[in-house]
Amino acid sequence: MTVPLKPGSVRFENVQKRFGAVTAIHDLSLEIEPGTLVTLLGPSGCGKTTTLRMLAGLEQPSAGRILIGGRDVTALPANERDVSMVFQSYALFPHMSIADNVAYGLRSGGLSRRAAHERAEEGLALVGLNGFGERLPSELSGGQQQRVAVARALVLEPQVLLLDEPLSNLDTRLRRHVRTEIRELQQRLGFTAVYVTHDQDEALAVSDRIVVMKDGIMAQAGSPRELYEQPASAFIADFIGEANVVPCDVVRTSDGRLGARLGGMVHAIRADSAREGAAKLAIRPNAMFLGDRRPGFLDGRVLSAAYLGDHIEYEVETAFGRLFITDPAVETVRPIASEVGVGLHDRGVALIPA
Known part of the structure; x- marks a missing residue:
């Protein structure tokens, strides 16, 4: 055949x-x-x-x-x-x-x-x-x-x-x-x-x-x-896998590169078509991690925490709204209402074109 x-x-x-x-x-x-x-x-x-x-x-x-x-x-x-x-x-x-x-x-x-x-x-x-x-x-x-x-x-x-x-x-x-x-x-x-x-x-x-x-x-x-x-819109970012879509400002960093500024955090971006000014950032839940509050992190407060075996799902309130975060650090669950710092990994963060 x-x-x-x-x-x-x-x-x-x-x-x-x-x-x-x-x-x-x-x-x-x-x-x-x-x-x-x-x-x-x-x-x-x-x-x-x-x-x-x-x-x-x-x-x-x-x-x-x-x-x-x-x-x-x-x-x-x-x-x-x-x-x-x-x-x-x-x-x-x-x-x-x-x-x-x-x-x-x-x-x-x-x-x-x-x-x-x-x-x-x-x-x-x-x-x-x-x-x-x-x-x-x-x-x-x-x-x-x-x-x-x-x-x-x-x-x-x-x-x-x-x-x-x-x-x-x-x-x-x-x-x-x-x-x-x-x-x-x-x-x-x-x-x-x-x-x-x-x-x-x-x-x-x-x-x-x-x-x-x-x-x-x-x-x-x-x-x-x-x-x-490389999602072309907030709809694509949220539909192809889950994403937190937050407003940001694209700024020129001291070394001449472009970065996305969220409050006191500036995250390096790779988008070739990026321009300085207001934009949006799509952040995958596994692209964030929790630590103590410190410079370069977003200030947050834990709203919910759910243990799912190989990871913990958190909802964290920040100045940019609620963020959904999946954390593989399952040894300790951060208590509700605790104050945390939210950091970003290099991967899983994409600039959405204006």
Whole structure:
């Protein structure tokens, strides 16, 4: 079986989608390179699922073009687009064996039963389910059912594999395991995948690139590291991982470099586009640490403390509002209402462009 040895590219050109008077997608232009896994990430109602459904042919754009492998598929029905979709609900037929489920699309396409089942067994082997073909879906775990859904999509040899919230029905530990399996399979086979989720950790773990959407607009696109370390807005900083967003002043330090001044603290910044003046700083919870009050630290007062095994979560009141801090120093929990100094590590602090 030649599972997507020639992965396709995807291009959205000025795509819009309107539902009556409501515009769900505003002028989306996006290119996805062959053999990459790109995640559409955002809160409910941001337009990510609508974008995926337009790519699948389940919704038609109101304007613009969609191309797969350089071919304009905007007006084509779903069955002519050379894509396969893995649904949130798995959509397995409960009365069919696993092999019959995986072979279903092949049989519908006219392949003989014998040939379809041979390819179905190859597909099950790809996802680590050798020997499971005769079982029913009810005899498999949630993670195994998800792998069956992926195998069923892959045996059709699509140019692009679409995954719509594929892990949302799994518990936390299993979700972490299955996302690793999906990423390993995509990298090993080299197929193009478009993955929709609202889970930031999931997106960071599986993606080559992440497209963050908000209110039908592409808010920022980039690698997981770029979005986490160089957020383009306060929304991105708080959505991709948690962040404390505080006002600061960008000032010129004595050595000629730029720093972000918070009260009596000046923190060196690396942003190439930084300019002197008012700005905002995104500070990750693990980028701060607590100590005694002293020069160069922010004065704070502990409002709450929660022990979580490998770290303590604090809320600390400062002149810049409440800061959420995760501290790995679990030997001693600082008491409520105690006065502390808040320091910053070098990493985990990013200047948000004006």
